[in-house]
Amino acid sequence: xxxxxxxxxxxxxxxxxxxxxxxxxxxxxxxxxxxxxxxxxxxxxxxxxxxxxxxxxxxxxxxxxxxx
Ligand SMILES: [Zn+2]
Numbered sequence: 827x828x829x830x831x832x833x834x835x836x837x838x839x840x841x842x843x844x845x846x847x848x849x850x851x852x853x854x855x856x857x858x859x860x861x862x863x864x865x866x867x868x869x870x871x872x873x874x875x876x877x878x879x880x881x882x883x884x885x886x887x888x889x890x891x892x893x894x
Contacts, residue, residue: 855880858889866890 855864857880864880868890871878881889 857882859885
């Protein structure tokens with residue numbers, strides 16, 4: 827029975843070691859409160875390079891009320 831976790835030497839010789847990263851995390855912002863991926867941005871000004879404050883769904887009101 828073949829083991830899924832064992833590598834066959836022949837296959838390794840044919841392919842490069844480096845694995846291409848297909849899943850890139852495009853969402854780089856994280857919530858100010860909990861650090862989870864944030865989908866709500868406040869005070870964001872992309873034209874001026876201002877990233878603003880970001881929050882997740884549950885903390886969006888808390889972040890919104892914050893004053894810098
Ligand atoms: Zn949060």
